[in-house]
Amino acid sequence: MSLGPYAPFIVTSYLLVTLVVLILIAWIAIDYRRQTMRLRELDASGVVRRSGRSAADSK
Amino acid sequence: MTLTDLANPTKFLSLTARLLPWLAAATAILLAIGLYQSAVAPDDYQQGATVKIMFIHVPTAWLSMLVWGVMSLAALGTLVWRHPLADVAAKAAAPIGASFTFLALVTGSLWGRPMWGTYWEWDARLTSVLILFLMYLGLIALWRAVEDPSRAARAAAVLTLVGAINLPIIKFSVDWWNTLHQPASVFRMGGPTLDRAFLIPLLVMALAFTLLFLTLHLAAMRNEILRRRVRALQLIQAAQAGRRSA
Numbered sequence: 305m306s307l308g309p310y311a312p313f314i315v316t317s318y319l320l321v322t323l324v325v326l327i328l329i330a331w332i333a334i335d336y337r338r339q340t341m342r343l344r345e346l347d348a349s350g351v352v353r354r355s356g357r358s359a360a361d362s363k
Numbered sequence: 364m365t366l367t368d369l370a371n372p373t374k375f376l377s378l379t380a381r382l383l384p385w386l387a388a389a390t391a392i393l394l395a396i397g398l399y400q401s402a403v404a405p406d407d408y409q410q411g412a413t414v415k416i417m418f419i420h421v422p423t424a425w426l427s428m429l430v431w432g433v434m435s436l437a438a439l440g441t442l443v444w445r446h447p448l449a450d451v452a453a454k455a456a457a458p459i460g461a462s463f464t465f466l467a468l469v470t471g472s473l474w475g476r477p478m479w480g481t482y483w484e485w486d487a488r489l490t491s492v493l494i495l496f497l498m499y500l501g502l503i504a505l506w507r508a509v510e511d512p513s514r515a516a517r518a519a520a521v522l523t524l525v526g527a528i529n530l531p532i533i534k535f536s537v538d539w540w541n542t543l544h545q546p547a548s549v550f551r552m553g554g555p556t557l558d559r560a561f562l563i564p565l566l567v568m569a570l571a572f573t574l575l576f577l578t579l580h581l582a583a584m585r586n587e588i589l590r591r592r593v594r595a596l597q598l599i600q601a602a603q604a605g606r607r608s609a
Contacts, residue, residue: 306412307412307415308406308411308412310411310412310413310477311412313413313416313473313474313476313477314412314413314415314416316473317416317419317420317469317470317473317474318415318419320466320469320470320473321419321423321466321470324462324465324466325462325575327462328458328459328462328579329579331458332579332582332583332586333582335583335586335590336582336585336586336589339586339589339590339593340589342593343589343592343593343596346593346596346597346600349600351596351599351600351603352599
C-alpha cells in the first residue's frame with residue numbers, strides 16, 4: 305500500500321482518530337473506577353440508599 | 364424486560380453490564396474489517412490516496428450530527444416526559460459528540476489541504492460544523508456550571524433543542540450555498556454516486572463508528588448514573604452528620 309506524496313496527511317488523520325478514541329475509552333474507564341470506588345467508600349462508612357440498599361449495590 | 368423497565372436506573376445498569384462486552388467486541392471486529400477494507404481500497408483517479416481520509420472523516424461527521432440528534436430526543440424526554448434517564452443520556456453523549464465533531468473538523472482540514480489547497484475556509488459547511496462543535500462545548504460547560512442536576516437538565520434540554528436548528532443547516536448547506544465542500548454523495552435523491560469500491564468500506568466504517576458511539580455512550584451513561592448515586596449518598600451523609608452534630 306503506497307500512500308504517495310500525501311502520506312503525512314493520511315497518517316496524521318488516522319493517528320489522530322486513534323488517539324482521540326483511546327482517550328475517550330480511557331476517560332470512561334477511569335471515571336467508572338472512580339465512581340465505583342466512591343460508592344464502596346460510602347458503603348464502608350455505613351451510608352445507605354433511601355431504598356435501604358447498600359451504596360455499592362447496583363442490582 | 365420491557366422498554367418502560369429501562370426507566371429504572373438500576374435495571375438499566377444491569378442491562379448495560381450484560382450488553383457492554385458484546386457491543387465492545389462487535390465494535391472491535393467491525394472496526395478491524397473496516398480498517399482493512401479502507402487500507403486495500405483503490406486510490407481515487409482524482410484524489411489519489413487521500414480518499415482514505417474519507418473513511419474516517421465521513422463517519423465522524425455523520426456521528427457529530429447523529430449524536431446531537433440523540434441528545435435532542437433526550438431533551439424532549441427531559442422536558443416532555445421527565446424520563447429519569449433522559450438527562451443522563453444527553454449529558455453522557457455530549458463529550459462523545461464533541462470528540463467526533465472535533466475529529467470531523469480536523470480530518471476534514473487535513474483532507475482539504477492537499478485537495479483544496481487550504482486547511483480552512485469560512486464556507487457554510489465548515490462554519491456550521493464549527494458552530495456545532497462550539498455548541499457541544501457550551502452544553503458541557505452549562506452542565507458543569509449549574510450544580511443542581513434538575514435545573515441544569517432543563518436548561519441544557521432547551522439549549523439542545525434550539526441547537527438542533529443547526530442540523531438541517533449543516534446537512535443542506537452544500538445545496539443552499541456555494542461551498543468548497545462537495546455535495547452529498549451517499550444519502551441523496553437518486554442513490555449514492557460513490558463507486559462500490561469506496562462505498563462498502565465507508566458504510567462498514569460508518570457502522571463501526573456508530574457501534575463505537577453506542578458502546579461509549581452506554582458506558583458513559585452507566586458512569587453518570589453512578590455519579591448521581593454518589594452525589595445523593597453524599598447529601599444523605601452530610602445530613603446525617605448535621606443531625607449528629609446538632
